Amino acid sequence: MDAHVLLxxxxxxxxxxxxxxxxxxxxxxxxxxxxxxxxxxxRQGPFDLVVLDVxxxxxxxxxxxxxxxxxxxxxxxxxxxxxxxxxxVVGLELGADDYVTKPFELPExxxxxxxxxRRSTAGPPEGTIAIHDLEIDPGSFSVRRGGEDVPxxxxxxxxxxxxxxxxxxxxxxxxxxxxxxxxxxxGDSRLVDVAVQRLRAKIEEDPKQPKLIHTVRGVxxxxxxx
Amino acid sequence: xxxxGVSAAALAxxxxxxxxxxxxxxxxxxxxxxxxxxxAIVPTYIQDGPTALLEAYQRGGGNFxxxxxxxxxPFSSTFQVNLRQVPADVRRLVKKGELAYARKTxxxxxxxxxxxxxxxxxxxxxxxxxxxxxxxxGQLRTILLAGVGILMLVAAFVGALLARSxxxxxxxxxxxARSLAxxxxxxxxxxxxxDEFGVWAQSFNEMAAALEAKISALxxxxxxxxxxxxxxxxxxxxPLTALVGEASLLAEHIESMPLESRRPAELLIADVGRLRRLxxxxxxxSRFDAARESVQAESVDLGSLARxxxxxxxxDGQVRLEAEDVVISSDPRRLEGxxxxxxxxxxxxxxxxVSVRVGRDGPSAFVEVSDDGPGIAAEHLPHLFERFYKADPxxxxxxxxxxxAIAQENARLLGGRIEVWSEVGKGTRFTLRL
Numbered sequence: 001m002d003a004h005v006l007l008x009x010x011x012x013x014x015x016x017x018x019x020x021x022x023x024x025x026x027x028x029x030x031x032x033x034x035x036x037x038x039x040x041x042x043r044q045g046p047f048d049l050v051v052l053d054v055x056x057x058x059x060x061x062x063x064x065x066x067x068x069x070x071x072x073x074x075x076x077x078x079x080x081x082x083x084x085x086x087x088x089v090v091g092l093e094l095g096a097d098d099y100v101t102k103p104f105e106l107p108e109x110x111x112x113x114x115x116x117x118r119r120s121t122a123g124p125p126e127g128t129i130a131i132h133d134l135e136i137d138p139g140s141f142s143v144r145r146g147g148e149d150v151p152x153x154x155x156x157x158x159x160x161x162x163x164x165x166x167x168x169x170x171x172x173x174x175x176x177x178x179x180x181x182x183x184x185x186x187g188d189s190r191l192v193d194v195a196v197q198r199l200r201a202k203i204e205e206d207p208k209q210p211k212l213i214h215t216v217r218g219v220x221x222x223x224x225x226x
Numbered sequence: 227x228x229x230x231g232v233s234a235a236a237l238a239x240x241x242x243x244x245x246x247x248x249x250x251x252x253x254x255x256x257x258x259x260x261x262x263x264x265x266a267i268v269p270t271y272i273q274d275g276p277t278a279l280l281e282a283y284q285r286g287g288g289n290f291x292x293x294x295x296x297x298x299x300p301f302s303s304t305f306q307v308n309l310r311q312v313p314a315d316v317r318r319l320v321k322k323g324e325l326a327y328a329r330k331t332x333x334x335x336x337x338x339x340x341x342x343x344x345x346x347x348x349x350x351x352x353x354x355x356x357x358x359x360x361x362x363x364g365q366l367r368t369i370l371l372a373g374v375g376i377l378m379l380v381a382a383f384v385g386a387l388l389a390r391s392x393x394x395x396x397x398x399x400x401x402x403a404r405s406l407a408x409x410x411x412x413x414x415x416x417x418x419x420x421d422e423f424g425v426w427a428q429s430f431n432e433m434a435a436a437l438e439a440k441i442s443a444l445x446x447x448x449x450x451x452x453x454x455x456x457x458x459x460x461x462x463x464x465p466l467t468a469l470v471g472e473a474s475l476l477a478e479h480i481e482s483m484p485l486e487s488r489r490p491a492e493l494l495i496a497d498v499g500r501l502r503r504l505x506x507x508x509x510x511x512s513r514f515d516a517a518r519e520s521v522q523a524e525s526v527d528l529g530s531l532a533r534x535x536x537x538x539x540x541x542d543g544q545v546r547l548e549a550e551d552v553v554i555s556s557d558p559r560r561l562e563g564x565x566x567x568x569x570x571x572x573x574x575x576x577x578x579x580v581s582v583r584v585g586r587d588g589p590s591a592f593v594e595v596s597d598d599g600p601g602i603a604a605e606h607l608p609h610l611f612e613r614f615y616k617a618d619p620x621x622x623x624x625x626x627x628x629x630x631a632i633a634q635e636n637a638r639l640l641g642g643r644i645e646v647w648s649e650v651g652k653g654t655r656f657t658l659r660l
Binding site for chain 2: 011013014017018020021024081102103104105106107173188189190218219
């Protein structure tokens with residue numbers, strides 16, 4: 001597989017052990033202990049994925065995440081403290097694809113990284129799906145609206161694709177967590193809610209009054225072209 | 227008030243009796259004098275028969291009526307009185323030659339009957355009406371009774387007024403004490419006047435102020451302590467994350483380690499796991515303390531949640547599950563945590579038979595986890611949900627001591643509670659009610 005991972009984590013021990021663990025899991029790892037330095041290294045890239053701690057010297061993880069999203073859709077996994085409930089949501093809103101809470105076991109981190117990478121790996125070739133004014137091309141991971149590219153992260157793209165493959169079907173959050181995030185058991189439903197918000201912001205004309213992705217209260221979401 | 231009433235009544239009764247006694251005695255004196263005069267003229271007229279005597283009395287204008295007997299023949303001045311109406315003991319005394327009197331009511335009229343003898347064969351009895359006297363006494367009685375009644379009413383009214391002005395501060399103080407007890411620590415009493423109540427209100431206020439200061443100091447100390455716990459847990463997280471990572475790397479290579487370091491490595495890995503659970507529990511409980519927890523409610527089938535919880539932890543073979551379809555709106559992650567904690571406890575402490583029952587009980591849903599283990603002694607039951615409470619100090623190994631406290635906090639956050647039933651030798655049953 002040999003994917004190249006950028007790890008930005010300020011604690012030397014965690015950085016070293018995570019590097020070792022990821023390398024043993026078959027990844028190539030570039031490690032950085034500082035926000036600014038991490039961002040500089042990212043720009044020298046390319047990387048297949050970024051693992052980003054929140055608390056970082058010089059530039060915190062949220063800022064780094066925001067900067068990366070400004071210029072690229074490279075998958076990001078945040079390392080957050082579960083006690084900082086708010087951090088999780090902030091990270092997701094800034095465009096992180098998933099998160100792992102500290103303390104974590106290495107297999108957990110590896111599993112999350114693999115799940116995120118799987119989203120950006122093409123499956124069997126499929127035809128383009130046209131819905132409303134959108135053209136979704138699973139082969140090239142691109143979405144076009146009126147001929148123009150809509151930049152989506154791997155997670156947002158998968159989410160749109162799953163919904164678009166079966167329009168009008170209601171997807172529970174649980175099902176979406178399984179299909180998109182590969183959580184087979186009790187994932188965090190905020191992952192779905194925040195991703196839907198971000199997706200709406202990119203593809204809906206008025207994200208506050210969505211015409212494509214509808215909320216089914218108490219159940220989940222449904223793509224319903226009008 | 228009662229004292230006023232009683233003394234007024236006694237005074238009235240006393241005056242009435244004195245007045246009555248004097249009036250009656252005067253009446254007897256007057257009647258006696260008249261009777262003696264009457265008797266004195268008897269010998270002059272009686273030879274001509276009783277009629278002459280009675281006519282003489284009438285001419286004299288006496289306000290009395292007469293009955294008598296002369297040589298065995300009774301006579302009387304009017305139809306209203308006659309000899310038979312004279313009391314027997316009066317006649318007996320008269321026959322002995324004495325002057326005698328008695329009071330007697332005839333046809334509704336009060337009379338004073340005075341009798342005497344005029345010679346051996348003549349008895350005379352004079353009926354003096356005391357009707358006026360009795361009427362006056364009756365009026366006096368009425369006046370005195372009314373006076374006492376009015377006095378009692380006035381006393382009652384004044385008493386109530388007095389009581390109110392005395393009791394009002396007391397009622398206010400008792401309200402203040404109650405609101406203080408209910409936690410309104412800023413409660414104070416108005417200090418009015420320099421009487422005992424003013425002084426008392428001031429003392430009450432001083433006490434309330436001292437209490438308020440004490441309690442706010444205590445809660446500040448508690449908040450500091452809780453913040454400290456949260457900070458410690460927070461600071462522990464970074465080295466712990468490294469430790470957990472290192473332990474999981476070590477675990478992967480345990481097979482290739484030399485035999486003598488394998489066991490210490492296994493112990494290290496297990497203890498890192500224990501430390502991780504403890505720190506995570508500490509972080510979770512300090513999140514409850516900081517009220518930073520929120521509920522993410524969605525539609526949950528309790529039965530499938532319990533089944534998934536048991537399966538995800540590999541407890542399938544050890545737990546009997548009996549579940550109805552119970553769909554509620556709640557936070558599945560928290561529910562999962564609670565169920566896992568209860569089942570895990572039952573497996574750790576309980577016996578061979580651990581069963582989970584999911585159902586509905588009226589408006590509420592329940593998850594019941596029971597075991598046939600050794601049970602918990604009654605004295606421990608009220609403390610089970612306290613932090614770090616250990617029913618059996620010897621068994622400190624398995625849990626962090628925070629599991630049930632966290633489970634109960636979670637249950638409360640979801641608007642429910644966990645109840646426990648246990649009997650030594652029979653088993654234990656925890657019930658989550660939502």
